[in-house]
Amino acid sequence: MKKQLSxxxxxxxxxxxxxxxxxxxxxxxxxxxxxxxxxxxRNEGPAPTVYKVPWNIWDAKTAPQKGLVLxxxxxxxxxxxxxSLRASRILTLYAAQCVTMRIADAKQPELQPIIGDSAxxxxxxxxxxxxxxxxxxxxxxxxxxxxxxxxxxxxMKQRETTLDTSLKDAKExxxxxxxxxxxxxxxxxxxxKCLFPKKAKDAxxxxxxxxxxxxxxxxxxxxxxxxxxARIEAVMRRGLxxxxxxxxxxxxxxYKQAHLMDPADPTPLRYLGELYRHHTxxxxxxxxxxxxxxxMPADAIARAVALHGLGKMTIHDGEFKKGLSLMxxxxxxxxxxxxxxxxxxxxxSEGDLKQGSAYTQKALALDPKDPYNLVFAAVFMAAAGRGxxxxxxxxxxRNLLPASYNLAAIYAQTGNRRQALALLQRHFFxxxxxxxxxxxxxxxxxxxxxxxxxxxxxxxxxxTSGADGKLQMPMKNxxxxxxxx
Numbered sequence: 001m002k003k004q005l006s007x008x009x010x011x012x013x014x015x016x017x018x019x020x021x022x023x024x025x026x027x028x029x030x031x032x033x034x035x036x037x038x039x040x041x042r043n044e045g046p047a048p049t050v051y052k053v054p055w056n057i058w059d060a061k062t063a064p065q066k067g068l069v070l071x072x073x074x075x076x077x078x079x080x081x082x083x084s085l086r087a088s089r090i091l092t093l094y095a096a097q098c099v100t101m102r103i104a105d106a107k108q109p110e111l112q113p114i115i116g117d118s119a120x121x122x123x124x125x126x127x128x129x130x131x132x133x134x135x136x137x138x139x140x141x142x143x144x145x146x147x148x149x150x151x152x153x154x155x156m157k158q159r160e161t162t163l164d165t166s167l168k169d170a171k172e173x174x175x176x177x178x179x180x181x182x183x184x185x186x187x188x189x190x191x192x193k194c195l196f197p198k199k200a201k202d203a204x205x206x207x208x209x210x211x212x213x214x215x216x217x218x219x220x221x222x223x224x225x226x227x228x229x230a231r232i233e234a235v236m237r238r239g240l241x242x243x244x245x246x247x248x249x250x251x252x253x254x255y256k257q258a259h260l261m262d263p264a265d266p267t268p269l270r271y272l273g274e275l276y277r278h279h280t281x282x283x284x285x286x287x288x289x290x291x292x293x294x295x296m297p298a299d300a301i302a303r304a305v306a307l308h309g310l311g312k313m314t315i316h317d318g319e320f321k322k323g324l325s326l327m328x329x330x331x332x333x334x335x336x337x338x339x340x341x342x343x344x345x346x347x348x349s350e351g352d353l354k355q356g357s358a359y360t361q362k363a364l365a366l367d368p369k370d371p372y373n374l375v376f377a378a379v380f381m382a383a384a385g386r387g388x389x390x391x392x393x394x395x396x397x398r399n400l401l402p403a404s405y406n407l408a409a410i411y412a413q414t415g416n417r418r419q420a421l422a423l424l425q426r427h428f429f430x431x432x433x434x435x436x437x438x439x440x441x442x443x444x445x446x447x448x449x450x451x452x453x454x455x456x457x458x459x460x461x462x463x464t465s466g467a468d469g470k471l472q473m474p475m476k477n478x479x480x481x482x483x484x485x
Contacts, residue, residue: 067098
């Protein structure tokens with residue numbers, strides 16, 4: 001069900017990557033911040049989406065071995081693009097608690113026992129071994145997110161009631177002096193710490209009283225109450241609107257507020273970590289925030305953003321292979337165009353054009369119309385001698401402020417010195433707000449191959465005079481694998 005890369009773009013990519021040297025670009029061409037998946041400042045209207053459900057493509061090789069699976073069998077790609085199922089705090093939280101979200105093709109033979117005789121679109125909640133539990137059929141050809149939420153909530157509450165019964169019965173056995181019988185009943189409840197951390201914690205307390213302490217760490221449970229959840233989401237949305245408006249202090253305050261409202265919800269931390277990494281350059285805070293995500297139950301998007309962010313910062317600090325490994329783990333968790341673009345940067349700077357091309361195509365396949373994907377590809381078009389095609393894309397996206405660095409790269413490679421310098425000036429002193437980030441960006445511009453034509457230019461040297469001088473690149477070609485993305 002993935003978007004298919006258009007033939008025209010695919011053809012261009014094949015040519016440009018076969019002809020271009022190992023040129024480098026500012027990692028990803030814009031699009032960082034805003035939680036790592038928000039498009040780097042593209043407003044989604046007065047109420048931008050904050051909680052994006054980590055729907056991933058079903059693959060038998062990566063089928064979960066435990067918990068539940070929520071299958072979404074859509075009818076068309078248009079449905080996938082526009083469905084209300086894409087945004088839900090409740091589903092996002094359940095995705096962090098062993099309820100795997102999968103988009104699947106109803107024509108897959110091995111999935112026929114799950115979908116049964118239902119007409120697409122349909123949502124099916126099933127056990128990890130593929131046994132269907134409940135379904136939500138479409139209404140007028142559409143699935144409503146509210147009904148799918150209720151489907152999952154209903155099953156979870158029913159299972160929770162069963163655990164409550166086990167806890168009650170175990171306590172009765174303790175009163176009757178049957179400790180062995182109580183332990184036998186409590187252990188299965190304690191083992192449900194992924195789906196039901198609250199009940200598992202209750203069981204662990206009782207087991208501890210009986211001298212059993214082998215349950216291990218049990219995480220806190222997030223808040224599923226709809227009223228409280230709506231308040232948290234409202235605060236998060238205000239934070240995102242502030243970030244899009246470049247009011248970073250306000251955004252930080254609101255993201256922190258949302259985190260305090262529900263410390264077990266990884267989404268506020270995802271936005272906060274990206275704010276520190278991408279906008280304010282407070283990398284110590286970014287690392288600590290991303291580590292918090294990786295050490296708690298978190299949905300695949302939150303984990304992917306955290307791994308990508310840590311990878312980018314690790315590469316900038318000179319640990320290239322470790323940073324690469326973190327970014328590879330990121331796309332294994334969840335495919336982010338941002339991470340694919342930065343992986344393309346890495347491999348092109350290493351001279352591996354085949355891998356660079358593959359990752360660029362993966363980014364474009366996720367969203368062929370995304371301007372950051374297009375600007376990113378245009379930098380390589382310019383390097384391959386397709387200057388007019390690259391300039392056409394650059395002109396069409398000239399007002400895309402977060403992509404200023406890569407737009408400058410296009411103009412620099414096509415001999416438009418004045419435009420390149422103006423865009424770099426815009427990038428450093430209009431888009432950047434914090435000196436800590438600006439200094440890193442200036443250093444990266446100084447070592448980036450796309451600015452070879454400006455290397456000795458006095459105005460370029462003056463423009464980048466604040467470079468921090470810390471970036472040491474051992475790769476075959478210098479790369480501006482920037483923290484901006």
